[in-house]
Amino acid sequence: VKPRALFLLQAGWNELGADRFASPVYEALFAGRDSYAPESIDYFVGFRPEPGFLKTLPRLKAIISLGAGVDGFLRDPDFPRHVPLVRSVDPNLAIQMSEYVTLQVLTIHRHQRFFDAAQRDHAWRQRMLTRNAGDIRIGILGLGTIGNLIASRLRTFDFQVSGWSRSRKDVPGVKSFAGESELPAFLSQCDMLVCVLPLTHETRGILNAKLFAQLPEQAWVINVARGAHLIEDDLIAALDRGHLAGAVLDVFQTEPLPSDSPIWAHPRITATPHIAGITEPRTALAYVEDCIARAEAGKPLPNVVDITRGY
Amino acid sequence: VKPRALFLLQAGWNELGADRFASPVYEALFAGRDSYAPESIDYFVGFRPEPGFLKTLPRLKAIISLGAGVDGFLRDPDFPRHVPLVRSVDPNLAIQMSEYVTLQVLTIHRHQRFFDAAQRDHAWRQRMLTRNAGDIRIGILGLGTIGNLIASRLRTFDFQVSGWSRSRKDVPGVKSFAGESELPAFLSQCDMLVCVLPLTHETRGILNAKLFAQLPEQAWVINVARGAHLIEDDLIAALDRGHLAGAVLDVFQTEPLPSDSPIWAHPRITATPHIAGITEPRTALAYVEDCIARAEAGKPLPNVVDITRGY
Numbered sequence: 317v318k319p320r321a322l323f324l325l326q327a328g329w330n331e332l333g334a335d336r337f338a339s340p341v342y343e344a345l346f347a348g349r350d351s352y353a354p355e356s357i358d359y360f361v362g363f364r365p366e367p368g369f370l371k372t373l374p375r376l377k378a379i380i381s382l383g384a385g386v387d388g389f390l391r392d393p394d395f396p397r398h399v400p401l402v403r404s405v406d407p408n409l410a411i412q413m414s415e416y417v418t419l420q421v422l423t424i425h426r427h428q429r430f431f432d433a434a435q436r437d438h439a440w441r442q443r444m445l446t447r448n449a450g451d452i453r454i455g456i457l458g459l460g461t462i463g464n465l466i467a468s469r470l471r472t473f474d475f476q477v478s479g480w481s482r483s484r485k486d487v488p489g490v491k492s493f494a495g496e497s498e499l500p501a502f503l504s505q506c507d508m509l510v511c512v513l514p515l516t517h518e519t520r521g522i523l524n525a526k527l528f529a530q531l532p533e534q535a536w537v538i539n540v541a542r543g544a545h546l547i548e549d550d551l552i553a554a555l556d557r558g559h560l561a562g563a564v565l566d567v568f569q570t571e572p573l574p575s576d577s578p579i580w581a582h583p584r585i586t587a588t589p590h591i592a593g594i595t596e597p598r599t600a601l602a603y604v605e606d607c608i609a610r611a612e613a614g615k616p617l618p619n620v621v622d623i624t625r626g627y
Numbered sequence: 628v629k630p631r632a633l634f635l636l637q638a639g640w641n642e643l644g645a646d647r648f649a650s651p652v653y654e655a656l657f658a659g660r661d662s663y664a665p666e667s668i669d670y671f672v673g674f675r676p677e678p679g680f681l682k683t684l685p686r687l688k689a690i691i692s693l694g695a696g697v698d699g700f701l702r703d704p705d706f707p708r709h710v711p712l713v714r715s716v717d718p719n720l721a722i723q724m725s726e727y728v729t730l731q732v733l734t735i736h737r738h739q740r741f742f743d744a745a746q747r748d749h750a751w752r753q754r755m756l757t758r759n760a761g762d763i764r765i766g767i768l769g770l771g772t773i774g775n776l777i778a779s780r781l782r783t784f785d786f787q788v789s790g791w792s793r794s795r796k797d798v799p800g801v802k803s804f805a806g807e808s809e810l811p812a813f814l815s816q817c818d819m820l821v822c823v824l825p826l827t828h829e830t831r832g833i834l835n836a837k838l839f840a841q842l843p844e845q846a847w848v849i850n851v852a853r854g855a856h857l858i859e860d861d862l863i864a865a866l867d868r869g870h871l872a873g874a875v876l877d878v879f880q881t882e883p884l885p886s887d888s889p890i891w892a893h894p895r896i897t898a899t900p901h902i903a904g905i906t907e908p909r910t911a912l913a914y915v916e917d918c919i920a921r922a923e924a925g926k927p928l929p930n931v932v933d934i935t936r937g938y
Contacts, residue, residue, distance in 0.1 A: 428734075431899045440900045575750065588746075591754065
């Protein structure tokens, strides 16, 4: 008898045919469509279950997040803390994030938005580079798998890269800052700041007026982590005061970003609809199958979240 | 007595103070400003002298191009073919070109123009990637110093890279096609085509209707070489017929691109004002000084152009 995995899907995944979920390892059921006895469910797989939902499944052996961030699980006060929570570590996701960040960094460095505006005006406006890539300092908030790959791709272009994380990291060519005490020194040397932090109670709202004031004049902010890391009003104030040069946002306090948000029309914000890293069904489902096979074989699960730490 | 170098400058360089040209190796004079006896000039340094001008300098020991392309010299029917012509090989120029091409390739791959349009509409429009980078084939026309660095930067992102050149090249991870006979096979496997060829009588107008027809459906064309490589009307026809998906142009038949050119407003062309690679005065002048010092010491000059070949 195969163990039963209950999938809770979201936009984009709902259109996938059931055959994509077929597996020799588990039987797939779909929340909101299939009927099942709660005690028959062995594994939960999905993104952001409603608070209180998971405690209705009394026999769970593991909970598998389809996204890299697990804040959508830990927000639940009734989250069953005795069940191992596995976060998706999709190599493809880190690759996508590093492409996105490199694209945005090069867009800034090469003044592409200035040339876009000149093209709209049918005007030949040349402009020299402000600095060579080797003279631009990029700081990455969060030096896990994703932050590491971003750092390595940016180093290829000779950008100066530093990183900030809870504990000190040893990444070749990347200056590591660690802990609350070294955050000011880190921020003071970021011409561009890239946020890829996990969302925890310590990092919620970390991109705020106090942090922006510690960045150099004319710094850039790129947020590809979670909308809740950023106080959007503080960002707009720092841009409008002229302290920050611009921002690139892929995530927002409210998603989809409401059409009346001032972010859309801000002349110095690039906004994209949470597409920096898209979990690819094929890769993610292979990961789910591997996790369940390991658990059934009594082997240790990979990437189990430290619930106290939050990632 | 120091040898005399005559500089012919162009837009951007004219604003530089004369002290930037001061050197222990040569005495700098400026065409159109200083008076001089033509036979007293030992070296000519500049971009695009008027046809016939160089033959008025009878004692030249070398001609040094400030740009990487020397088509602006070889167009002169009276070019003094017995004088060595040195082309600028600025490592910084190759770096800049590789940044520009990577930026444009990632912009296409990541649908950034689609998201720009969505932002203008204040609309949350998600879109999956068409393919992973590893499934996108990029072909580089011209595998010299610049083409090589572009290939290597694109390989970092796992793009499939091939190159076409007159003679076969051995670049790690890059499939090499050589000569006229292998051009069709090369073109048939280019999802994106990047032109960094030197402009010669063999490559003038190479980006034409016949070439576009040999590219796969929905291919992209990126021209960062010379405007005269491209038949602009053929490009627009191939775009409008829907065979090509889009183009990125940094160089044009006429520069500055006239404000009434249909290129500016074409929805599937990105146009920038010849800024992919900007010769940096500091680097270029150090190169000029090194060339003249070598020539004066009787050492061989670097990067002497093969006049018959044209680069």
